[in-house]
Structures are given as C-alpha cells and as structure tokens.
Amino acid sequence: MSVDFSNKLTQIRKDKKLSREELAKLIGTSGAIIGRYERGDMKPSIEIAAKIAEALEVSLDYLVGSVSAIVKDKKMLYRLELLEKISEEDKNTILKVMDSYLKDAQLNSTQSRLN
Structure with a gap:
C-alpha cells in the first residue's frame, strides 16, 4: 500500500461524510489509528484494509490503488465483472x-x- 492508499482513504471517508471516529467504530479500531493510516504513518493489514473497504462501500482493489477506473460503487463493479x-x-x-x-x-x- 502506498501514499495513494492514504489519499484514497481520506478522500473516500470525507466523501461519505464520516469522521475518523465513525469509520473506526465501523471496523473496530480507534480514530487515532485511522488518522495514522491517512497520514501514511502506518499500513493496515489486508484484513483491516478489507474491513475499511467494506465500511466505505468500495472495492478493496479501488481502495489500495489496484484499480485505476473510478468505479466506487460495489454493485456497479460487480456488474462490470459479470460483463467480462x-x-x-x-x-x-x-x-x-x-x-x-x-x-x-x-x-x-x-x-x-x-x-
């Protein structure tokens, strides 16, 4: 995971109008830890990153920067995968x-x- 992850995490969280504390509660951690992820001071495990993606309703690939397309909606991403x-x-x-x-x-x- 990279700075791209940190930036995406911050952007998506703000787009969803969630505070760090609210996101933290959804995944079972603290707001301080979310802040460390957003600053790039700390990297989450893949399991935690998956929980974050689920809480933010985006794909894990999108969150960690593996998907360059701007498909944030999980339902739309699923449909695109089926089309393939x-x-x-x-x-x-x-x-x-x-x-x-x-x-x-x-x-x-x-x-x-x-x-």
Missing part, C-alpha cells in the same frame, strides 16, 4: 440496451429541467 464473463454478442446486446436507456434518461432529465 459473458459472450461478446451478449455483451454488445446489453451495452446497446444500456446506451438506449441512458440516452432516454438524459433526454428526460433535460426536458424536465426545461419545464
């Missing part, structure tokens, strides 16, 4: 449906803002 396991034909069909739905959603959003 299906045939190209099925994947293309799903993506076409998704593109069509997203285009409609954007149009509806734009129309509702104009009204």
Whole structure:
C-alpha cells in the first residue's frame, strides 16, 4: 500500500461524510489509528484494509490503488465483472440496451429541467 492508499482513504471517508471516529467504530479500531493510516504513518493489514473497504462501500482493489477506473460503487463493479464473463454478442446486446436507456434518461432529465 502506498501514499495513494492514504489519499484514497481520506478522500473516500470525507466523501461519505464520516469522521475518523465513525469509520473506526465501523471496523473496530480507534480514530487515532485511522488518522495514522491517512497520514501514511502506518499500513493496515489486508484484513483491516478489507474491513475499511467494506465500511466505505468500495472495492478493496479501488481502495489500495489496484484499480485505476473510478468505479466506487460495489454493485456497479460487480456488474462490470459479470460483463467480462459473458459472450461478446451478449455483451454488445446489453451495452446497446444500456446506451438506449441512458440516452432516454438524459433526454428526460433535460426536458424536465426545461419545464
């Protein structure tokens, strides 16, 4: 784990509007320890890092910097992983449906803002 971990931990915790103490309580440690992780003074074990990722609702890969994509939502990441396991034909069909739905959603959003 690196400085990237420290920065991501701090950023995600703040994005979730959690204090160090609140996050610490979720994983069974102290706010001071979370502070040490955020400053890079101390590195958590893989088990603790996994607990932190779960508490923050992000993947462990994202938290420790193994994933460069900004997929913070665990449900979305799971769906992307499933897409990688299906045939190209099925994947293309799903993506076409998704593109069509997203285009409609954007149009509806734009129309509702104009009204």
